[in-house]
Amino acid sequence: MRKLIINILCFFSYVIVFGQTTPEPPEGMVYVPAGNFIMGSENGDPDEKPKQIATTEAYFIDKYEVSNTEFAKFDPTFKFSEEKKNNAAIVTWSQANAYATWAGKRLPTEKEWEKAARGTDGRIFPWGDTYDNTYVVWDQKSTRGTSIAKPESIYGCFDMAGGVWEWTSDWYQPYPGNTTPMEQYGEKYKVMRGGSNFNNHSFIRSSHRYYLLPEKISAYPVGIRCVKDVD
Amino acid sequence: MKKSVFIIVLILSGCFNTEIWGQKVNVFPKKTDPLHKKVDMFDRLMLGNHWNEGAIMQRVIFPPAGLNRPIIGPQADCLDPTSELLAAYSHKYAITKDEKDREIANQIFEAILKLEKVTGVSGLVARSFNQTDKPLWHEETFWYHEWHQSSSMPGYRWLGDLSADKFTSIFYGVGTFWELCADENYKTQAAGLLDRFIGRVVDDNFKLTDLDGKMTLWGNFCPDLPHQELNSLEMLAALKVTHHITGKERYNAAYHMLIDRYNYDDHQINSKILFPEEWRNVGDDYHAARSLYMIMRYEKDPSLLLKYKMNLNRHWYDWKDMEFDFESSIWFIMVYQVLTDENIMTEERQLAIKNMWGFERKTKEYNVPQKDGTFKKIKSEEEGTAAAMIRNYWFGRYYGLIDAKW
Numbered sequence: 001m002r003k004l005i006i007n008i009l010c011f012f013s014y015v016i017v018f019g020q021t022t023p024e025p026p027e028g029m030v031y032v033p034a035g036n037f038i039m040g041s042e043n044g045d046p047d048e049k050p051k052q053i054a055t056t057e058a059y060f061i062d063k064y065e066v067s068n069t070e071f072a073k074f075d076p077t078f079k080f081s082e083e084k085k086n087n088a089a090i091v092t093w094s095q096a097n098a099y100a101t102w103a104g105k106r107l108p109t110e111k112e113w114e115k116a117a118r119g120t121d122g123r124i125f126p127w128g129d130t131y132d133n134t135y136v137v138w139d140q141k142s143t144r145g146t147s148i149a150k151p152e153s154i155y156g157c158f159d160m161a162g163g164v165w166e167w168t169s170d171w172y173q174p175y176p177g178n179t180t181p182m183e184q185y186g187e188k189y190k191v192m193r194g195g196s197n198f199n200n201h202s203f204i205r206s207s208h209r210y211y212l213l214p215e216k217i218s219a220y221p222v223g224i225r226c227v228k229d230v231d
Numbered sequence: 232m233k234k235s236v237f238i239i240v241l242i243l244s245g246c247f248n249t250e251i252w253g254q255k256v257n258v259f260p261k262k263t264d265p266l267h268k269k270v271d272m273f274d275r276l277m278l279g280n281h282w283n284e285g286a287i288m289q290r291v292i293f294p295p296a297g298l299n300r301p302i303i304g305p306q307a308d309c310l311d312p313t314s315e316l317l318a319a320y321s322h323k324y325a326i327t328k329d330e331k332d333r334e335i336a337n338q339i340f341e342a343i344l345k346l347e348k349v350t351g352v353s354g355l356v357a358r359s360f361n362q363t364d365k366p367l368w369h370e371e372t373f374w375y376h377e378w379h380q381s382s383s384m385p386g387y388r389w390l391g392d393l394s395a396d397k398f399t400s401i402f403y404g405v406g407t408f409w410e411l412c413a414d415e416n417y418k419t420q421a422a423g424l425l426d427r428f429i430g431r432v433v434d435d436n437f438k439l440t441d442l443d444g445k446m447t448l449w450g451n452f453c454p455d456l457p458h459q460e461l462n463s464l465e466m467l468a469a470l471k472v473t474h475h476i477t478g479k480e481r482y483n484a485a486y487h488m489l490i491d492r493y494n495y496d497d498h499q500i501n502s503k504i505l506f507p508e509e510w511r512n513v514g515d516d517y518h519a520a521r522s523l524y525m526i527m528r529y530e531k532d533p534s535l536l537l538k539y540k541m542n543l544n545r546h547w548y549d550w551k552d553m554e555f556d557f558e559s560s561i562w563f564i565m566v567y568q569v570l571t572d573e574n575i576m577t578e579e580r581q582l583a584i585k586n587m588w589g590f591e592r593k594t595k596e597y598n599v600p601q602k603d604g605t606f607k608k609i610k611s612e613e614e615g616t617a618a619a620m621i622r623n624y625w626f627g628r629y630y631g632l633i634d635a636k637w
Contacts, residue, residue: 043453043455043456044446044456045444045445045446046444046445047445124457125457129457130457131457133504133510180444182443182444183443184443199448199449200395200448200449200450200451200458200459200462201451201456201457201458201459202446202451202453202456202457202458203448205456205457210445218371218376219374219375219376
C-alpha cells in the first residue's frame with residue numbers, strides 16, 4: 001500500500017514537473033526554457049559588447065526558417081520557382097512581421113534569437129566553437145536543414161548559422177553598457193541575425209549583429225524564424 | 232541664326248566630350264591575330280574605355296544606359312583589374328624600360344592612393360569611386376550597395392565594404408609596382424600606402440573594418456574569430472610584403488605572432504577546398520595564387536616554405552587538369568612554374584597562352600530606374616575587362632614563359 005502511494009506520488013510529480021517545464025511545442029517549433037544565458041562577445045564587432053548575462057522568459061521558436069511554400073500560404077501573390085518551394089523565403093521586415101502575426105506568432109527579439117541559437121554557455125556557433133563548411137547550408141540552391149553534418153542548436157533548431165539572415169523584432173540599439181558610438185543606432189535599422197551562405201565565417205557567429213533598413217533587402221537574403229509565447 | 236549657332240554648339244560639345252574622355256575605342260583584334268597584337272589592342276581598349284582617373288573599371292556600360300562621365304558599370308571588383316593592369320605595366324616596364332609605360336603604372340598607382348583619399352580615413356581604401364555629386368542608377372542595381380558621398384573629396388562618391396580578395400589585390404598590385412617599376416619617390420609612396428592600409432588592419436586585430444567600425448562582409452583575418460584558411464594565407468602574405476617594403480619590424484612581429492601563437496602557417500595549408508569537388512572555387516584560387524606568388528618569393532625560412540609549398544601542391548592537384556575557361560587559370564600554371572622551377576609548359580598549355588582573349592563587346596538591356604520611381608528598359612553596349620589577360624602576357628614575358636614573337 002505504501003509502495004503504491006509512493007508510485008502514485010512519483011507519477012504525479014513527474015507529470016507536474018515535466019508538464020510545467022517542457023510544454024509540448026506547436027508543430028514545427030521547439031521549446032526554449034526561461035532563464036539566463038551568455039549574450040554578446042568580446043571578440044566580435046564593437047556592437048556585440050559587452051559580453052553579458054541576459055535573461056528570457058520561456059518561448060517556442062521555429063525549428064526551420066519559414067519556407068517559400070509556407071510564406072505563400074499567407075501571401076498567395078508571393079512568387080518563387082518550383083524547385084525552390086522548400087527553400088527559405090526572402091522577405092522584407094514588414095512582410096516577415098505580417099507573416100508572423102498571421103501565423104499567430106511574432107518575430108523574436110535579439111535576446112530570444114541569440115539564446116535559441118547558442119544556448120546558455122556562450123558558444124560561438126549553434127553547434128560549438130569550430131567551423132566547417134559541411135555544417136552549413138552551402139548555397140541557396142539547397143533547401144533548409146540540408147547541410148552535410150546537419151547540426152542542431154542545443155534546443156533543436158536548424159540553420160541558425162547560414163542559410164538566410166533572419167529578421168528580429170528589435171531596432172538596432174546599443175547593448176546596455178556599450179560605449180562605442182554608432183551613428184546607425186536608433187529606430188531606423190532593424191537587426192538581422194545568423195548570416196547567410198554568402199558570408200565569411202564570422203558573420204554566422206550567433207552573437208553577430210547586422211543592421212539593415214527594414215524594407216531594403218536587395219543586397220541581403222533575409223528570412224523569417226518566428227517565436228511564440230508559452231501560455 | 233540662333234538655331235544654327237545652337238547646332239554648332241551642340242556638335243562642338245559632342246566633339247569636346249569625346250575628346251576629353253576618349254570613349255570609345257572601337258577597334259578589336261581578330262582571334263587569329265598573334266598574341267602580342269591581341270594584347271596591344273586590348274590594352275588600348277582598356278586604357279581608352281575603362282580608365283576611371285587611373286582606376287580600371289571591371290565592366291563598362293556605354294551610352295545611352297551608361298554615361299561618358301561618370302562611368303557606369305558594376306564597380307565592386309574594380310580593384311582586381313586595377314591591380315592587374317598595375318602589375319602588367321610594372322612587368323612591362325621591367326622589360327621595356329620605357330618611361331611611357333612607367334608613367335601609366337604611376338597613374339594607376341595614384342588612383343589607388345585616391346581610393347584611400349576618397350574615404351577620408353587613413354588606411355581605409357574604397358572598392359571604387361566615381362566623380363559625381365549624386366547617386367548613379369547602377370549603385371542600387373549592382374552588388375555592392377555600400378556607396379558613400381565623400382567628405383574628403385567633394386564631388387566624389389565611393390564604394391565601401393572592402394573584402395579580403397581586394398585586400399589581396401592591393402598588396403599584390405602595389406607590391407609588384409614597388410618591386411619592378413616605382414622610382415624612389417613612388418617606392419616611398421607605395422610603402423606609405425601599405426603601411427597605412429595593412430597597419431590599420433593589424434591595429435584592428437586583423438580585421439578589415441568599414442566606415443561604421445564594423446568588420447566588412449569579407450574582411451576577417453582575425454585570430455580570435457573563425458575564418459577561412461585562405462584568409463590566413465592572405466594575411467601572412469600581406470604582412471610579409473609589407474615588412475619587405477616598409478622595413479618596419481611590427482609587420483615581421485605580427486607575421487611571427489600569427490604563426491607562433493595562432494598557427495596560421497598550418498591553417499593556411501588547406502586554403503584550397505578539394506573535396507567535395509563541386510566546392511572547388513577557381514575565384515578563391517586566384518587570391519591564393521597571388522598570395523603564394525608574393526609570399527613564396529620573399530620567405531626564406533625552409534620550414535615555412537615547405538608549408539606554403541604544400542598549399543601550392545594542393546592547388547596544383549586541381550590546376551594541372553584545369554580547363555582554361557577563366558582568364559586567370561592559365562596564370563596559375565605560369566605562377567606554379569615560376570615558384571617551383573618545374574617545367575610544366577606542355578604544348579597544350581602554350582597553345583592556351585597563345586589563344587588568350589580579352590572580351591567581346593555585347594549589347595544588353597538594362598532596367599534603368601527613373602526619377603519617378605519607374606524603370607525603363609534601355610539597350611546599351613557593354614564590355615568586360617582584359618586586364619588579367621594583359622597582366623598574364625607581361626608576367627609571362629618577364630619570366631621568359633612567353634616568346635615576344637607569339
